[in-house]
Amino acid sequence: MPSGADGGRTAWARNLAAPIRRFLHAETGGAIVLVGATLVALLWANSPWSDSYASVWGMRLAISLGDHAIATDLRGWVNEGLMTLFFLVVGLEAKRELDLGELRERRRLTVPVMAGLGGMVAAAAVYLAINAGGDGAAGWGAAVSTDTALALGALALLTHGRAIRLRVFLLTVVVIDDLVALAVIAIAYSDAIDPVALAVAVGFFAVLLALRYAGSWRGPAAAAAGVGMWLALFESGIDPVITGLLVGLVSTAYPPSRDDLERSTERARSFREQPTPELAYQARASLTSAISLNERLQYRLLPWTSQVIVPLFALANAGVHFDGDLLSGAAASRVTIGIVAAYVVGKPLGITGAAWIATRRAMGGQRPTVTWPVLVGGAAAAGIGFTVSLLVASLAFTGPTLDEAKIGVLVTALASPAVSWVAFAIVRHLPDELRARQLGAVAGQIVDLADDVDPGRDHIRGPVDAPVTLIEYGDFECPYCAAAEPVIARLLEAFGAELRYVWRHLPLTDVHPNAQLAAEAAEAAARQGAFWEMHDRLLAHQDDLAVSDLYRHAAALELDLERFSDDLGRRRTAPRVAEDVAGADASGVSGTPTFFVNGRRHQGVYDVDTLTREIKAAAGALRPVPPSR
Structure with a gap:
């Protein structure tokens, strides 16, 4: 029997941690580290050693190869070099949602895409309304882009990591936000663009697109093309961090088949028998290769x-040297x-208003997912x-105006989470009737299960007509x-008439040599009305x-042994097991145990508390919406 931390995790979660929850945990911890780094920068810039802050980050570093060199200061290497990897992760996660998550149903993109664009337009309009005609108008690009790391981190902290669908919505919003913001940097805040270097960058991107159809060597080739694209954009005068986002968005995600x-098990077994370098x-x-490059890079x-x-x-x-004149200014x-x-003000109003417009009948009437x-x-x-705000501010402003812009950006990092906290506090105190009515207007979850439950075929524990099904x-x-x-x-006992449980076979014959025959034996017992008795006995005597x-x-269960032997010997129940396996393949299931709650794949731990929350959520979504008064 398994023990320890892995004892309550599915094989999917053990071998490939659920990307959404992993992302949430990283965002929560990352947001805390980010706040700490910001405080250190402010303390450093306002300490007796404040001069060293500017000198350290202004230190010039160059990489030379013959007569060619790439040179910028240390701050530039962070902003344009390392941050490319951050945008790569954002692009990878967005692509995963497009391939495997909520957004694989493309029409669901309408609301978050319009919300992202609306938020940027409204924010720019508010900024320009205040700065119209002044020198600060040129810095409007510093007021439009959401910080992906802080926004998702704040959301994870404020919702305790449970607002999965809201996080997917917000992730889509910020990806659109980042793409537009980086385009704004390229068009409005870049120096004179070198068309030849830009054409080379486009060529490298075309190579990346083509490499999606290449063989096992595509990883190193794609890395080389990505580096080439970054270098070309750097030389072109366009901020090269957009390389990361574009590379991420072309990195396909797929579940392990x-x-x-x-095949991996067979090759590992061959290596165990003959430990040669070639087999290794x-x-x-x-x-x-069983895990997509998208998932491996994220990990x-x-x-x-x-x-x-x-x-x-x-x-x-973030290091701004505060003094009385700067603060008053x-x-x-x-x-x-x-x-x-x-x-x-502008960003939340723009996102909400544009999302509302996107749900109107004239726009297709798409329901929001939250x-x-x-x-x-x-x-x-x-x-x-x-x-991106600090990035644009450093391109648009200099001197005291740049410091004033940085102060504004820092204030938003405090004020916006506070407003969000108030909003979520209000949500928690809304009347149950109103919350139920709101849930009734939300788009349903995408069903992951390929084959619906058939009471005439499937093995069911609990009421056949229960509203929630755990497979x-x-x-x-x-x-x-x-x-x-x-x-x-425990779940069946706790939920009673609200829950039915279905077992389907997925014998992993490459690692469990007796699993196939055991599944056929259970089906042979089912022919005599004893499936669950055999099911319980087999799991108890693995x-x-x-x-x-x-x-x-079979003898212990007092079955007709002659009939049981005939069914098992002639493999009469093998087709029934094969039907379940085919359904598992169609549903993207590759390991055991894998659970589905009302057709939606359950990711991560399968302890009582986690599954209880998911079953309650599924039951709540099915309750009738109270009529409007």
Whole structure:
């Protein structure tokens, strides 16, 4: 039996941690580190050693190869070099949502895309209304872009990491935001653009697109093309950080297929029998390719970007030397006031208003994926400017005006989360009737399950007509399936008439040699009305699944042994097991146990508390909406 931390996790979660929850945990920790780095920068810039702040980050560094050199200061290497990796992770996560998540249904893009554009337009309009005709008008680009790291981190902290659908909505908003903001930098804030270098960058991007269809060598080739694209953009005069976002958006995500996993197991077994360098390389390559490059890059880069690179960016850019003149000037500065008003007022209003317009019938009538009160709280969290804002401010302003702009950006990092906290506090105290009505207007979850439950075919525990269905794809020889049994029993007892449980077969024959025959034995018992009795016995005796053991289990259950032997010997139940396996493949299931709640795949831990929350959420979504008064 499994024990320890892995005892309550699905194979999917053990081998490939649920990307959404991993991202949430990284954002929460990263936001805390980011705040700490910002405080260090402010303390450093206002300490007796404040002169060293400017001298350290202004230090010139160059990489030379013959007569060619790339030179910028240390701050520039952070802003234009390391931050490319941050935008790469953002692009990777967005692409994963497009391929595997909520946004794989493309029409669901309408609301967040329009919300992202609306938020930027409204923020720019507010800033320009305050700075119209003044010298600060040129810095409007510093007031439009949401800081991805801080916004998602603040959301994770404010919602305790549970607002998964809101995070997906906000992630889409900030990706659109980042793409437009980087385009604004390229068009409005870049020096004279070198068309030849830009054409070379476009050529490298075309190579990246083509490499998606290449073989196992595409990883190194794609890395080389990405570096080439960055260098070309650097030489062109366009901020090269957009390279990361574009590379991420062309990196396809896909779940590990059962065929790939079985091939990996076979090659690992071959290496175990003949440990040669060639077989070691083949086994490693097979294991690696089973997981998409998108997921592998996220796994490697996310801790570095959230815990090191973004805080380093804050350390390099947030250091503002405060004095009485600067603070009094900022309090009256139209640049400072414009940035704060744009983010705290314009951004949330623009996101909410544009999302509302996108849901009108004239725009297709697409439902939002979150309730309107919750969306308002998320829109307020999007009013945090930092990374791109400081980047644009450093391009648009110099001297005291730049410091005033930085103060405005820092104020938004405090004010917007406070507004978001108030919004979520109000949501928590809304009447149950209003909250239920709001839930009724939300777009439903995308169903991941390929085959609906058929009471005439499927094995069901609990009321056949229960409103919530918990499906498990399992393997009788899998120790994690056995570990899940007490959890399932407690859930069935706790929810009573509200829950039905369905077992479907997925024997992992490459690692569990007795699993297929055990599944067929369970189906043979089902022919005699004893499926669940055999199911329980097989999971309780996982070390006794040989043919002779299966006959002994049948005898203990007082089955007709002659009939059981005939069904098992002639493999009459093998097609029934194969149907379940085909359904698992169609649903993207590759490991056991894998759970579905009302057709939606459950990711991560499967302890009682986690599954209870998910079942309650599914039951709540099905309750009738109270009529309007």
